[in-house]
Amino acid sequence: MSRPEDSLPPDLFYNDLESRKYTTSSRIRNIQASMTNRALELLDLKHPSFILDVGCGSGLSGEILSGVPPEEGGPHEWVGMDISASMLDVALQRDVEGDLFLADIGQGVPFRPGSFDAAISISAIQWLCNAESSDVSPEGRLTRFFGGLYASLRRGGRAVCQFYPKNDAQRMMISAAAVRAGFGAGILEDDPGTKSAKLYLVLTVGGGELESQGG
């Protein structure tokens, strides 16, 4: 299977057709839902929280955040950022409750310090490693993103980013950029060594280092 990250930047790849395909495929929806639930478990939120969804796409994860029942600490409010206007258009049609922004996370996170209780990102941050033009580099995009994310989270807040690195070098580059921004960082791998292996970058603000572990 070819990786979408290798063909086009996300705003071009997720055109109207791809966006609808992504949102209506039940297989993709189920995978997305289970990854979101796993990320929520790792965030371990006890109270209704204000959450940033990085690369929110058509709002599949956001719907889950809005639907967390009070006995499980919800429901949560969320703000979603995505670079694909087509994906956000699908989110609008699906009437999601979160607030949507057309924005490039590689340009930063335009919220004041301590805004969010938590952040979640499903299958998005590997796109930061794509830099198409000569005046932007993957390193610069990663630095702006993680620096902005770090500042926008409240002290003691957490971010959980499920991602698909292309290779070990990319996985290292991404986690190193998070640590440089000030995060305590750990990588958790579910079903390691299998085709359905999933990586979660678990980031803490003002917390201790998390151990890297298999899940």
Place this chain on the structure above:
Amino acid sequence: MKVLTVNFLTCAVKTCKTSPEAFPLHFRDAELAQQDLEFNPEFIKNMLLRLDWNAFRVTTSELGFSTIPAEKPEGDALNDETLLRDLHKVLLETQVMEGKLVCGHCAHEYAIKEGIANFLLPNHLV
């Protein structure tokens, strides 16, 4: 875009990061809509601690709300359900569907269409 969100939003332009005039962003030609959302008092109380009350007063006066208290509610006032319901209505149920957000420092205009703000910037401003 919800009134709540604007209270946390800053100008994305690099040179505005440390400028006090860049917050809050100012609404122009705002068209409002009301959306019924479930009342979540715990969430409102959580956010009230972080809300910038002066910025909230600026935003609400730009949008035509005139009944916002001068001081941020604290202590016992946080158990006043009428007050929390009023805040829920303004912060979460009031949405700006069309219009612009304008930076008071660099004058950059962020368009809002169908409730979605466009924060994409040309690379030289990042």
